Amino acid sequence: MSLTKTNKKFKWALDFSQKSRASASDLPSPPGYSQAANANYSESSKETDSNLLLIKKLWDVALGPLKQVPMNLFIMYMAGNSISIFPIMMVGMLIVRPIKALFATQSTFKMVEGTQAAGQKFVYFIGNIVNILLALYKCQSMGLLPTHSSDWLAFEEPLTRVEHIGGGISML
């Protein structure tokens, strides 16, 4: 255990005192020990391992919004189409969360560089967009979107008239 620790330490630290002990290192390597192979292997495997983990974790993050979709669907189904305080709150949450997440994309993927970063970001973006669309669909089915002409009725210009009338019952 301590050996690996020192090894690790060696990896990063320059030991200038080694020189004095260089003669001692002339000793032949133990059998079955290949220095070159060992060094190479350990270095590369460690790097790929942590990278893989990171990518995996990041894919989890990127796919998170998409994974929420079924749950959101269920929530939406349960909320019903009535206009009252709780459904409105839920719909508000549904619409606000993906938008917040979209704005926070940069900070979420800050530590990522590499080949899959673009793809992850794209998937994350798509997932949030899907959530927003779902929320909008919910708003639409609840009638909260001003998509009908009746919603704009109050802003319409009143009719003007061409002919003007006067008169009444005969004054004779």
Next chain:
Amino acid sequence: MGLLSSYLKLNFLGLFKFLNSMNWFIVFFSLINLSMCIYEDQIGKFDWRQTYVGRIKFAQFDTVSTAKKLIVATEENVLAALHLKTGQVVWRHVFESASTGNIQLLHVSDKIVTVSGSNPYLVRGWDSGTGVLLWEWSLTLQDNDRADFSEWWVQQGLLVHMLPAFNSHIEVTMYNLLTGHNRGATSKLPAPWVNEGCVLTPPFYSCISGNVGAQRLLSLDVTSNVVQIISKPLFDYISLDIFEGNLRPLDANSAVPGFIIDDKKIVLIKNNDFELLSVNVADASASASIIDGSNGALLLQAWTDNTLGFSLVAHNVNTGQEVSELKCSDRNLRIPEAEIAAVMCTKTAKEQHACRILVNGADDAIHLMQQGGRVLWTREEALANVVAAEFVDLPVSETEAAIESEFDQKEGSIWAAFSRRLQTQFQQLQTLLHSFQHRDRTVENSSSNNLVRDYFNLHKILVLVTDVGKIIGMDNLSGEILWRRYEPSLDAESVAVFTRRTAWHPPYDAYLTIVGKHEETGNGLVISLNPINGELVGERVLELDARLLQCAMLHRADEEKLHGLAVLYEDESIQVFPVSSERLVEDMYIYVADRETAKVQGYALKYDGKSASAQKIWSVALGGAGSAGHRIVAAAARSRLERTHSPGRALADRSVLYKYTNPNLVLFLTEGPDPVHKEVVRAVAVDVASGAVAAAAAHRRARALPLAVHADNCLAYLYRSDKHRRLEIATMELYEGKERWLPAGAAFSSFASERAPAVQRQAYILPAGATAAAPTVTERSLTDRHVLLALTTGAIVEIPWAFLDPRRPAMPTAEQREEGLLPYAPELPLPADAVLNYNRTVHRVRALYTHPAGIESTSLVLATGLDLFYTRVAPSKTFDLLKDDFDYHLITIVLVALIAASYSTKYFASRKMLKMAWK
């Protein structure tokens, strides 16, 4: 998961709650909207009522009871007691308006006795203090044809009824006043000299009879047991050369029976003989009366001269000397055709006369005067007969007008604008200082100075045109009369009032025109005046040369913002006032409905570059072809002030049902005989520009009431169903459908649309009698609409249109319920809290006038009839006004406390942070 479960829990709760309460919510909110009553402390805050009695027919002072009163009986069939000091109504009885309520006799002694009706007559005794009915008996005359010539008076506890038969005899019957018991049979007095010109001065009946040149003056005491005819040749009293045969009795229950011959000589009847008074009649129009003075009887005469004004003189009958303390001559007092209605004189310690004289004018105003001519109070009884009313906006205050004119001037350099700015601000400062200096003085004459528009435009002037020809300007907030103008030549039978220029255009004054008929010739009469101060302007009083068919106001104003007035003469020619406005005649149409033949004709007004002319373009017989006897009962056009900013109704599925808002539509209500169904009522909505019929409905076995309401796309009218013996109100709504015909903001032309609107119809039972109806009008018609109905019970009720809605379904679906449609119920509810005038009963409401205020929620209402009642209504509640009882103090305190708290916490927080940092 935790999040989800919490969602679900809340959601289930919400869903459950919502499903349960949805229907109740609708019911609950509709109830909130529909209750319109006011709180007890709001009584008289927005409304006022003025009670009137009508033109005085008989008046007598009640000298017996402790509280001195004036008992009057009027042409409006009202018996009332007026307070002697203030002129207020102490008590009042409103009899039937038909001939059954006509008051024939008023006799005031310790009790009040009236004879009312016309065969059968009702004799009633009233308590003078309280007006309580004490006894009543009825009397039917055998001879119904001559009953109208009956004369009544009370003599020594007996009611005397006299019936003259011309050129033959006089029938006299006496009854016990309390029981109606006939004391004896009817006595017939032979009197072949009786003619139409005879006058009664109880108990004497006097006539002038005989051949021309040899007339005799005859008089008979009809109550005496012995027939004693006083007969004298007429030339003893007046020169026969100039005699015109006019005989009139002395006014105001003269103490001594007497009459005036030919407006010149006064003859009294004393000791069964005529006595010619040495005092001549002062003026041909003078009203004369004999009163008991301190030393002998006094002759009192009152008249109005065109130049000298009102005059009153008194002479001692015996000596012929003038009594100086009663004499009065007032140049400024104008009482047209002054007539002494009642006089009461008492003697003071110093042998002076203290008199109360009630003077009645031809303008229906009554004035109570004391000796010397000081007017104690005046009652404008003309207001009991208002025929037209108009709300007129007030001008802005001078400072505001200055600001407006400042912003109006667009031209000029920046320095000019800057100097103008400084100037106006200096002016404002000056007026402010001025107002501080003269604050105490302005309070006194606030009524005249405060005639400026308020922020919500709730303060207006009511211009009331009365039947007698008196035009009155009234403050709508206080009900105070601001100005009055008597136009004796105005026949107000059919009168139109136009506000041709509002006060919104300084420096021009408001301009109001009244179009009516001339009293004598029947020609058109145009009266133009400034509605703010009542002074004549422009055309002033203009009598036209011919009779008028109709008149209209042009829609385009000239450079002085004055709308022209187009009058259509009987020969179908038109004239425009002022002449310079003729070129503004464009796209103008006039319709004329003939009441008796049910024919409506439409005229197009054209201007050909030289003169304006009218061309008849259509004619509609509303009764149908060949159905004679149909007559138009009512015609209802949309209010000129109505602007509709709501083009449709949103349905539950969020589509729009577009309204058919044709501004040229007029609803005509006709009634006439029908060969099968006895009588039929037709309601026809006619586009009066093109003559097209937009909607129609017929009701069989019904008779129409002259009540029709037309606002926006809503039509309502009342009729009496003979089949079911009840009053019904039918409503119609016109819709274009779910597709609109014209794009938003387009110009509507009656000639461009050939499609007919979809008509929704429904009828409801009105469980009361109605005398007037009007819709509420608001600034932009966004507020709910209510229909105001004046009931025969004296209440004015407000019915929301939601109750009258013709779309009310019998079995509403869920969608219809969501839209807010109430299920159909045949009978309209008239809840007590919908009564606008709570317990202030208004009698015989003839018309309701509504006008928009400056705020969208509010509509101003004036009810005219025997009484005047003014209030304001807010059909959708005052959503744009703070509540009346809004707690300004509380909110100020809370705000101040919050600000103080936030600043103090800020201070404490910073101190704590500092302490923390040092730790």
